[in-house]
Amino acid sequence: DIVMTQSPDSLAVSLGERATINCKSSQSVLYNSNNKNYLAWYQQKPGQTPKLLIYWASTREFGVPDRFSGSGSGTDFNLTISSLQAEDVAVYYCQQYYSTPYTFGQGTKLEIK
């Protein structure tokens, strides 16, 4: 199985500041044949279901604010929120879909400082 490790486990950022969450995979999730990274990011707000934010490591899902961006390739990825808003308080998860079993990071809890 591909192990996904997120850092940090929790993060407190001031409103309007940048927040960055890292996700590392135990093996590359980049398919050389199509040059795509099989990596997604989800947001789970308190009391809600996980919501897809980003797929192919950097493609924003329709309707996701452009302050959310994904970057990275191979085994090292970041989710960045450029200017934190109060509604961004949530737990964020990365997920690899390069191979089954699909696996998730342990989650990063983002709070307001």
Add this chain to the structure above:
Amino acid sequence: QVQLKASGPRLVRPSETLSLTCTVSGGSISDYYWSWIRRSPGKGLEWIGYISYSGSSNYNPSLKRRATISVDTSQSQFSLKLTSLTAADTAVYYCARDLNYGGNSLGWLDPWGQGTLVTVSS
């Protein structure tokens, strides 16, 4: 807009079988893959498995063949059976849609249904 809703018992006894059903509304169950995922305090989010609208399935080996997922396209439902339950199976169970990419599961999950908390206890 497609919506998913999981239903089933909230309390199940150890060694028994859990049966959950996910009802899909607002869209077709055809041409997609459908997954079950759970979130437990000890293991975080764990993908259980998926089934296609045509019935092909794939499971997480960590469940040691205790999971079976089935689909009923006429009812726009898919179901999970998990046997030989232990306390470690206590979790919030989610159902979610997976895309069909050239006849295979693509792997990212959207949307997710509201989770249902299942407690395994005597």
